[in-house]
Amino acid sequence: MTEEKYILSILVDNEPAVLSRITGLFSGRGYNIDSLSVAQTHDPLVSRVTMLTRGTEPILDQIKKQLNKLINVREVIDLTGMEYVQRELALIKVTAEPERRAEILRIVDIFRCQVVDVGPAHYTLAVMADEGKLTALMKLLKPMGIKEVARTGSVALSRETCPG
Amino acid sequence: MKLKGAQILMKVLQEEGVDTIFGYPGGAVIDIYDEFSKTDITHILVRHEQGAVHAADGYARAKGTVGVCLVTSGPGATNTVTGIASAYMDSIPIVVFTGQVPTSLIGNDAFQEVDIVGITRPCTKHNYLVKRTEDLGRIVKEAFHLARSGRPGPVLVDIPKDVSNGVIEYEEPTLKLNSYQPVYEPDIKSLEKLVALIKEAKKPLVLGGGGIILSNAAKEFTEFINKTQIPVTTSLMGLGAFPAPDPLWLGMIGMHGTYRANMTTGECDLMITVGARFDDRVTGKTDQFARQAKIVQIDIDPTSIQKNIPVTLPIVGDCKKTLAHLNNLLDKEDLGDLKAKRAKWFEQIDTWKEKARLSYEQKEDVIKPQYVIEKLYELTKGEAIITTEVGQNQMWAAQYYHLKQPNHFITSGGLGVMGFGLPAAIGAKAACPDQMVVDIAGDGSIQMNIQELATAIQFCLPVKIVLLNNQYLGMVRQWQELFYEKRYACTAMEYAPDFVKLAEAYGAVGLRATKPEEVESVLSEGLSNPGTVIMEFVVSREEGVYPMVPAGAAITEMLLV
Numbered sequence A: 001m002t003e004e005k006y007i008l009s010i011l012v013d014n015e016p017a018v019l020s021r022i023t024g025l026f027s028g029r030g031y032n033i034d035s036l037s038v039a040q041t042h043d044p045l046v047s048r049v050t051m052l053t054r055g056t057e058p059i060l061d062q063i064k065k066q067l068n069k070l071i072n073v074r075e076v077i078d079l080t081g082m083e084y085v086q087r088e089l090a091l092i093k094v095t096a097e098p099e100r101r102a103e104i105l106r107i108v109d110i111f112r113c114q115v116v117d118v119g120p121a122h123y124t125l126a127v128m129a130d131e132g133k134l135t136a137l138m139k140l141l142k143p144m145g146i147k148e149v150a151r152t153g154s155v156a157l158s159r160e161t162c163p164g
Numbered sequence B: 001m002k003l004k005g006a007q008i009l010m011k012v013l014q015e016e017g018v019d020t021i022f023g024y025p026g027g028a029v030i031d032i033y034d035e036f037s038k039t040d041i042t043h044i045l046v047r048h049e050q051g052a053v054h055a056a057d058g059y060a061r062a063k064g065t066v067g068v069c070l071v072t073s074g075p076g077a078t079n080t081v082t083g084i085a086s087a088y089m090d091s092i093p094i095v096v097f098t099g100q101v102p103t104s105l106i107g108n109d110a111f112q113e114v115d116i117v118g119i120t121r122p123c124t125k126h127n128y129l130v131k132r133t134e135d136l137g138r139i140v141k142e143a144f145h146l147a148r149s150g151r152p153g154p155v156l157v158d159i160p161k162d163v164s165n166g167v168i169e170y171e172e173p174t175l176k177l178n179s180y181q182p183v184y185e186p187d188i189k190s191l192e193k194l195v196a197l198i199k200e201a202k203k204p205l206v207l208g209g210g211g212i213i214l215s216n217a218a219k220e221f222t223e224f225i226n227k228t229q230i231p232v233t234t235s236l237m238g239l240g241a242f243p244a245p246d247p248l249w250l251g252m253i254g255m256h257g258t259y260r261a262n263m264t265t266g267e268c269d270l271m272i273t274v275g276a277r278f279d280d281r282v283t284g285k286t287d288q289f290a291r292q293a294k295i296v297q298i299d300i301d302p303t304s305i306q307k308n309i310p311v312t313l314p315i316v317g318d319c320k321k322t323l324a325h326l327n328n329l330l331d332k333e334d335l336g337d338l339k340a341k342r343a344k345w346f347e348q349i350d351t352w353k354e355k356a357r358l359s360y361e362q363k364e365d366v367i368k369p370q371y372v373i374e375k376l377y378e379l380t381k382g383e384a385i386i387t388t389e390v391g392q393n394q395m396w397a398a399q400y401y402h403l404k405q406p407n408h409f410i411t412s413g414g415l416g417v418m419g420f421g422l423p424a425a426i427g428a429k430a431a432c433p434d435q436m437v438v439d440i441a442g443d444g445s446i447q448m449n450i451q452e453l454a455t456a457i458q459f460c461l462p463v464k465i466v467l468l469n470n471q472y473l474g475m476v477r478q479w480q481e482l483f484y485e486k487r488y489a490c491t492a493m494e495y496a497p498d499f500v501k502l503a504e505a506y507g508a509v510g511l512r513a514t515k516p517e518e519v520e521s522v523l524s525e526g527l528s529n530p531g532t533v534i535m536e537f538v539v540s541r542e543e544g545v546y547p548m549v550p551a552g553a554a555i556t557e558m559l560l561v
């Protein structure tokens, strides 16, 4: 069976140690976490965890059931295969030699990044994108010399279906 | 009403119907113990905290209620971990209270501080660190609710000293379990499909598990079998869910199951599984397991379904409720002459039975362990509550003590923890004082929690220990014999205490049999003695448990002797 990527949106009680219950479940059972982001929602009692994971279909099925079994998990939404919007924020510190600055700025333009910090030999770019776009950007910047990267991990929400 | 944390705990325990607690005091729980002495809850002082948890486990299983433990912080708490893990694997409802250092010291590496909530997260159904006295009542109530509902399991509540000492204005707590809603009621459409499958099947089989016992469904299960005339096997955890003397009983399934139960599994065209989770000791090689069969799995825990074995018809529901609905549906059906319909299938099963019955040869010189269990079965009329240690003793108990009733076979199935049987027996005796409770033990295992003899004596909880002494860690030795060319690395336990004297030193009775003709008299004497008794049987040293499925093989590939 082939491994697929899945994106899960998990609503949990906003309580201490809930995240460790989730990550403990994944490490204890040998499931993968590709990315993870967590923060409180508009309801202070509830947090949303967005997780990218990989596995075969039966494994994903187990993951969802095991997550649902955690007492502090309120709802597990499998966004995979649904209509959803997904964003990730990345900060990329890239080497910016004078002769390459123009090229980098062109890329910044195309990808709608922002330059958030400038130094004699570097730019720090901020970009908000989905996974595919981020990967493409990193690929283009790689030859310039990427010094550091910080990524938030994806967040996602399902799209509302239009009436009619 | 102003109440102290410790008083709130007592109040809620009493509201939850707790009358017995197994525990061990220490600095972090002194205040709780102080309140204890003012209630009529019986506290059984064990000799090791692991014993407290196994005893609570045995209590819970024998009585069908929640077992309760109380221990101190740090070492008291860490000593409970093995017991909690065992209860977790077997889905046993227990609540473990641990003391904790005051909240102001948490995280400071204070004296006897350990993050027991962190440690037990993967082996509890849920756990709590109580941060405020205001939350204590609610959390204790939630703990009991979680332990006993849905798929049961252990819940741990960690109580810092300032929380048990704090005084608050007490209000009736309301549970805050927002999304916890176990599914008890099965989907009726699926049950109708199951009825159709039953009608179609030519070679059906039922596999029962511990879920039947946990949901108190043995009556409904037996009724279902009788209605459908389907041959039945169970896992180790399911023993007693169906009366073994019944002709439809095939014996246990799995690594040391009967030949006919395993062969029936290999050949059946429909397998109806009730409250069993397809442990690898049951399935053997999974891709060879029940390959011809449509598999129906009934379980209250959705994660148990499709986890190890692909299932044709999954049914999420409580065993008792599901079987009751199923029995009602079946009452409306004309199933025809089932005996005639299944004649060929039973004939086939009988040939397997004839080919390899459970057997051993009791010669004149040495005692065979199986013989001891058979005699025990006869003398107790199969009605004792049996607890077991782990290893060969456990498997012989499962094979030769033919269980007739649920809640009478108490064994560490999933974790397989040596040292379980004696404290579990003490717990079972505390739950059912009028019943005979027998721990079937090996000489290795019994030494793991032997200190609990003192608990049995002090609290007048007389249990009987049937000790099969082969001077080996027998089950490991058996694997070495079969798969490691008899290299018995570190499994000979030739140095052991004199168990008769040991029993006497604790104030128990010690008896020993070394010859086959002494077995019956030692058993009769030990069982009729009102006190706690160790009956030691010096048995044939290299006896093996058969039949056996080698680890990783298909369950139909059995070594017969």
Ligand SMILES: Cc1ncc(C[n+]2csc(CCOP(=O)(O)OP(=O)(O)O)c2C)c(N)n1
Binding pocket: B389, B390, B391, B392, B393, B394, B416, B417, B418, B419, B441, B442, B443, B444, B445, B446, B468, B470, B472, B473, B474, B475, B476
């Ligand atoms: C706590 C623990 N440690 C180790 C084991 C591994 N183990 C399984 S069976 C067994 C041998 C048990 O020996 P004994 O109690 O003498 O029983 P026998 O098999 O001889 O009946 C061992 C060491 C275990 N199950 N539990």
